[in-house]
Amino acid sequence: MRADAKKNRDHVLAVAGTAITEQGVDVSLRDIARRADVGLATLLRHFPTREALLEALLHTSFGELTAKAGELETSNSPADALVSWLRDCVAWTTEYRGVTVLMAAAIEDTDSALHASCVTLRAAGARLLARAQAAGTARTDIDGTDLFALIAALAWIGDQPSLAPRADHLFDVVASSILTNPASTATGETPAPSRS
Template sequence: MRADARKNRDHLLAVAGTAITEQGVDVSLRDIARRADVGLATLLRHFPTREALLDALLRTSFDELTAEADALETSSSPDDALVSWLRDCVAWTTEYRGAIVLMAAAIEDTESALHTSCVTLRAAGARLLARAQAAGTARTDIDGADLFALVTALAWLGDQRSLAPRAGHLFDVVASAILTSAANSDAEGERRPQARS
């Protein structure tokens, strides 16, 4: 791809990201083109369908979250890595309003342009979960599919205006339920003020 075409494509993706953050994934393509100061035909030349645009936009974010999981595996304790990644994943899905519906559907639809990226993202979370389970800091009765479902549920809460103020608290409740009592006790000890001698 020529440098100018790449620049135009990147500009369209940046504008689309902002529009989706503000209006959700159902924002009109015409509105995105207007915001980008291009004609609809130009937008469609780069992204012939809404799904093609969303795939390009979301795949970049999926790849970033997958890379973050890889980095956390080597830089953080198993329970910290899991909770940190889970928090960032939920925050991202809340930022792109309505994206979680597409993600949940893409996991099951092998023909979806988003399928591979979603499966890869779910596998990244599953690796972090398995690492925490092996270390004894996460419960063993859940798997990567359950973790992805929890991301979906928490992101849905963030999408609901009346429930959004509770989303942070409920994230903490869910995260503490994923961790074993030993990990929770350690976390409580870190938060509790030390007794003076």
């Protein structure tokens, strides 16, 4: 790719990122082109579909979240790694309003430009969950698909103005329902068994 074409492409991506953060993933492609001071034909030459634009925009973030799962897997306890990664994913998906709807659809659509990245991200979360389950610190009746759905649900809460102030609290409620011993991750200690 020529240097000027790459510069134009990078500029369109930067503008698209801002527009999606402000207006959500359904922002008009015409609006993105106008903001980027390029014609719609130019935008479509670089990104022929909305999903292609989103894949290019989100690819780095998907990669970072997948890499973060790998780092946490080797440096944190299974429960802490799972909750930390879950928190990072929810924070990221909340940044781009509406992206969870596209991600959920892309998981099932092998023709989607987002499919491969979403499947890789779900697999990274599933590995962290399986590790916590093997350690006995996460419930065993959920899987990577359930975890992906919980990320979408928590991100949706963060997108709702009336619920957003409760998002952190509700994250803690959901995280504690995933873990079999949630107090140990909050304090770093295993609580003494209760006496009846």
